[in-house]
Structure formats: C-alpha cells, structure tokens
Amino acid sequence: MIRPDTVLVNRKRILQLNGRKLLQGPVIYWMSRDQRVRDNWALLYAFEIAAELNTYVLVAFALTGSFPGANLRHYGFMLRGLAEIERMLAAKNIPFRLVTGNPPESIGMLAKDVKAGAIVTDFDPLRIKKEWKNELVKIIDVPLFEVDAHNVVPCHIASDKQEFGAYTIRPKIKRLLNEYIEEFPEIPASVNIGNREGVKGTNGRVLTTPTDWDAVKKILFASINTEIREVTWLVPGEDAARTVLDNFIRNRLPVYNERRNDPNAGAVSDLSPFLHFGQISAQRIALELIKTSPGDQNSEAFLEELIVRRELSDNFCHYNPFYDSFEGFPSWAKSTLHSHRNDEREYIYSKDQFETGSTHDRLWNAAQGEMVTKGKMHGYMRMYWAKKILEWTSSPEEALAIAISLNDKYELDGRDPNGYTGCAWSVGGVHDRAWGERPVFGKVRYMNDKGCKRKFNTAEYIKTHLNQRS
Ligand SMILES: Cc1cc2nc3c(=O)[nH]c(=O)nc-3n(C[C@H](O)[C@H](O)[C@H](O)COP(=O)(O)OP(=O)(O)OC[C@H]3O[C@@H](n4cnc5c(N)ncnc54)[C@H](O)[C@@H]3O)c2cc1C
Secondary structure (H helix, E strand, O other), rough: OOOOOOOOOOOEEEEEEOOOOOOOEEEEEEOOOOOOOOOOOHHHHHHHHHHHHHEEEEEEEEEEEEEOOOOOHHHHHHHHHHHHHHHHHHHHOOEEEEEEHHHHHHHHHHHHHOOOOEEEOOOOOOOHHHHHHHHHHHHHHOOOOEEOOOOOOOOEEEEEEEOHHHHHHHHHHHHHHHHHHHOOOOOOHOOOOOOOOOOOOOOEEEOOOOOOHHHHHHHHHOOOOOEEEEEOOOOOOHHHHHHHHHHHHHHHHHHHHHOOOOOOOOOOOOOHHHHOOOOOOOOHHHHHHHHHOOHHHHHHHHHHHHHHHHHHHHHHHHHHOOOOOOHHHHHHHHHHHHHHHOOOOOOOHHOOOOOOOOOOEEEEEEEEHHHHOOOOOHHHHHHHHHHHHHOOOOOHHHHHHHHHHHHHHHOOOOHHHHHHHHHHOOOOOOOOOOOOOOOOOOOOOOHHHHHHHHHHHHHHHHHHHOOOOO
C-alpha cells in the first residue's frame, strides 16, 4: 500500500461535511472555488486520502450555465483557465473530468459512476456553494471533506463568529499566521499513482478523454448572456497569474503604499480576477512578498488588503446569511438609514441610467465606463461609485441591489465575498463606524468628488475612462 511520507495538509483546514466512512475507490477532488493545480490545499488533501486508499485522484469541475450573475466575460476567463488546468494535470498523469448540469447532481452521479471512495472540495462562504454542498451530502454515501484552500488562515479557524471589523479580526489572524503561512509541498510522486488507462464509468466508458473546449463553449455560450465581452488586457490562468504577480512585485509594489489610491497610477496588483477564480493562491502571493520584501511598508500595506481585508470579507459572508441584503447591515446603520429614508434626493437615477453611465457626474460615469470596458474598476473608485448609488436612489435597499447587480455583471472579480462586503461597506456601514450625520446617508460614511480631487487627478481619470463604454 502506498502511504504519503508525511501529512501534507494541516488538519485544521479540513471539515468533514457528513458522517460517512471512506470506501475503497478513487478520490474525487470537486474543484470549485480554487481553480488551480499548484498551491492547492484541497488537491493536496485529496492525494493524502488517495494514498491511504491506495488509489488515484480524479479532478472534476462541474460547469453550470446558470451561475447567478455570470456571463461571457466570466465564463470566458474561467474556461481558458480550466483548459490550462486540464493540460497541467495531464502532464502529472492526473485525470480530469468536466461534468455539466446541476453541480451537486453531476458530481453525485460521477461519484456513483466511478465508485468513488471519498470526495474533497474547497471552501466557499457564498450561499449557492453552501446549498450545492448540502444537496450533495444528501445523495452520496461517501465522505465529503471541505478544505479551506482560499484563505491563509482558514475562515472557521480565524473566528467562530461575524467580526465587527478589520480591528477585531486582525489580531486573531496575526496570532495564527505563523502556523498557517507555510510553504506548500509538491504532490509527492509516491502518492500520485495516476491513471494512464483513463477513468472508466460503470458501463466501461472512458470518462476522461480530453475535453473539447470549443464544443463546451459553443453549447454554453448559446445559453448565457454574451453581451458583455471578454477582456483582452488580462490573460487568464495559473501561469499568467504568476506573471502578473512577478511583474507587480518588481514594478508596482515599490510604490504601492504611496500610490494605491490613485487610479491613474497603475500601482495596484490587478490580482483580484485571478484570486476570484482561484487561479492563484493568496498564500502563494503572501509567501513571495515576504520572501522578496519582508517588513517593507509596501508589503505590509499590501498584505493588510490581501489577508486581513480579504479574509474579513469571507468572514462576513460565511457568518452573515444576509450578506447581500439590507438585513445584513449593522443595527446602527439600519436605524440611521431608516430615519433618512424620506430625505429628499437631489438626483434619482434608474438602474438603466446607472448602467449606461448617464448620471450628471462625469467622474461617476467614467468609473462606470472603466468597469464596463475593462472589467475591473480601480478600488478607490469602487467606494465612490457605490456611495453615489446610495445618494442617488430612492432607498438603501434599491442602492444595494443596483450596486451588487452591476458589480456582479461587469467586474471580472465580481460574484465574490469581497464584492458583497464592499457593497455592504459602502451602502450599509458594514465593518465601518458611525460618522457625522447628513442627509440620505445618515451616519453612514459619505464620500464626494472633492475627496477624490485631493487624492488624484480626476480630469485625467475622466479623460481615460469616459466614453469608453462598450
Ligand atoms: C463597492 C465595492 C465593490 C467591490 N467589489 C469587489 C469584487 O467584486 N471583487 C473583489 O475581489 N473585490 C472587490 N472590492 C474590493 C477591492 O476594491 C478589490 O479587491 C480591489 O480593487 C482589486 O484590485 P487589485 O487586485 O488590483 O487590488 P490590490 O490593491 O492590488 O489588492 C490586492 C488584493 O487584496 C484584496 N483587497 C484589496 N482591497 C480589498 C478590500 N477593500 N476588501 C477586501 N479585499 C481587498 C483583493 O483580494 C485584492 O486582489 C470591492 C470594493 C468595493 C468598495
């Protein structure tokens, strides 16, 4: 029997989601949020179990054409990343299977078909992913293990409750960081017994023939919104993510602290689309930064965003079932927004007017243009953009719904805990404190274009992004 030389994955990263016992049979890694081969704790854990069962790992991805908010822009980026994953796995003799349909059903059927011994998947705090896992455990008779492969400190370990803000989660994360920020092991050759003949289903059909990605795209693109074009300035995939990281460390990190709030400066990393699709691990990014510029103020500022703020977003969505609605706001914010419900608004715009960038404010329209065309609005402008939606709609509920819907539709990194938390921060004071009271906002923090003008050259930003809408 093949045994791993050592334990690969810290057991605290892993939760078993049902009470089933391991059976003899291949281990399926249901890859979902963490779409990468390298630096993936969930994949590594699948190998640990496979070694125990003396079997191989089958990586499966469940593609559904009805993921809320997703369109051609997102699917295009994701599919190109998945095609690369299939190639990388093949080079390591690890079988890959793309299944389609309702994800829990298709993974459940695959597990039956290959007589799987266990299923491993990655952690995701979003509602739909939790529902999928709940559905899957009802139809399988093997264990389902969930591994937090996205956060440096696993979400359920960092805290067991919703945190008030960065100031409460930061010390918890920092205390645990040393234990979790370890170098990733390679998949040891001794545990990868591979499967050269191809994985066969119960009827003898080989399930792991190479995926015809063009055919997949043709079928998928016939059923989804294809109006929002793919972007060309960012190449998806693990290798491309690594190039973007190396480039950032070399050229932009040295000015990150000073210039990250200037949307004209190009000082941010542009890593969020890769992080969203799991094409790079946040832990890998952190390890590289610590290696190249330990203790440096730019690294410290960046790691605060990458680890503390990002993991705070996962904490919010994991522990607050109302992460995308008014109900999820803190009580002080709900009460102040309630008392300013009937305040007169200077402007009121419809969703369509926002979407087409037709407000009176050229700076806002430019931000909308950046998002629509580029698929990634600068972080500083995202705050201004969402706060103005609150100011120019009839209710905070409507403002939140419009902000989330546009964010999810156009941002490549949308449909992410960071997006729901960012919108809830801007509109509903989540993770923030009460500020001086003013119309419409009540005590929710206000922002205006004067603040932007103090930080950067707004005329240049407008010139670059206005009228570039597709
Ligand atoms: C209204 C609003 C909507 C947002 N929507 C999204 C979204 O859909 N997806 C998304 O990933 N982020 C979102 N953010 C957070 C932030 O704006 C983006 O993560 C950031 O702009 C991504 O660009 P970057 O990778 O170049 O950032 P960098 O400054 O290079 O930061 C590196 C990484 O740190 C993390 N990070 C940075 N800022 C934040 C933050 N404020 N909160 C949490 N994590 C952060 C991200 O993972 C980011 O990729 C939103 C913020 C607001 C206010």
